Amino acid sequence: MSNHLLATAIVVAVLAFSPLTRAQTTEKRESGKNIHRDGWDRIVPNTPADQQAGPAPVRDITGIWEPTPGYRDGVFATGPKNYPSDTKPEHELPFTPLGLKTWKEHKPGFGTTAVPIAENNDPFDICDPIGFPRLELFNLRAIQVFQTKSQVAIIYQNDQVWRNIWMDGRELPKEILEPRWYGYSVGKWTDDYTFVTETVGLDERTWIDNVGRPHSDELKVTETWHRVNHDIMEFTMTIEDPKMYTKPWNPLTKFRMRLQPEWFDIREMICSASEAQDYNKTVAEEAVAEKNANKKAQPSK
């Protein structure tokens, strides 16, 4: 038997007697599609449908949370759940004339006003900070909340950023000397299971969502985090911006998040400007060139 054949036989034998390896391989091959894994590649078990959750702890929303029932339910590529950018009249926002004008100046990659990626002017497309509230209205994925006596801090899978919400009794700043990508936030418990935050001072360069809904320096965002039981939290957001919208609106209402195991590691998900540039050069520009070539090839009417 040649060395080559011997080696092959050994490999075949090893594979045949290694069901564990086979199972692992199968599992890995399925991992991209069917199995939810955390940042350390650990399988996140599905929650049994009949699981009974215990009562919620008092004034405590700490822990790792993900959208549920599907962990990708917070992607909101075409706009937040209550107001996707489509042609349905019930999804039209109460724009002021300035709000509508500003929205039309925005050229997103998604929704009814979408343009090809090479022509859009989405600030996040060049990896500007995603900002708040878009942080929660596009790619709302895993978050981790921790609390001290004076503040609540949230870390996000989305863009690997954090923000803090002061609970030390301070008021929101009345004069904003320095607008911030993630604003200035205060919060309070309105009952033992409901934490309400208010945020102002947001940088006007950011978009509210992935379809380019605009905001002004008068934007005020209210978040309501209500813990229903031990495992489930409901998230509601209210947008108020009298310059852009004639009345407040709720992009999300009672959007459900589920508490994850303590070992859950949040995946890294960071916008890389150099990768975005490469993508725009290799894919987006070529796509536009192809589109233009097709237009030329079509006989004129």
Add this chain to the structure above:
Amino acid sequence: MPTAFTRAMLGLLMLLALCAPLWAQGAYQNTQYDKLNTGPGGAAPKRDFSGSWAGPIAIDRQAVMPPLTPLGQKLMSANKPEPTYHIADTNDSYARVCDPLGFPRNMVFELRGLAFATMPDRIIVLNQYQRAWREIWMDGRELPKNVGGTAKDAPESEILRIFRGSLGEG
């Protein structure tokens, strides 16, 4: 009748008297700053870094070169840092287009405010710069041995899956 000089001196004294509270405020702020930054502090709590931390920002211009291997030397010589090559010629993707600093560079460059959240099974570090966070596990898990391996085996990596998700496909 007071001379012009006397009137000027009286005016100056009145102005100084009116400014006394402002002086006091300034002195108070400086005292607080000194206490915060140079005071001895109390005893450290055990196994607890929790809180927000800041310190002097300094760059050690006299730093010696690390002990590079030949490969390290080769890679180092291919890098064109911004302080030497100017923004026009650097190939530092952070300096050129604001790529993430990454770790450990975010601890040796632009190390500004830090906050630690200490929990029984992990510590979370919040960096002021780039508002990035990092998690350090203390639950006994071992470091992963196959970084990148799963992605190679899988027909579709998590990154691609996330990208598809952002396109509304996932």
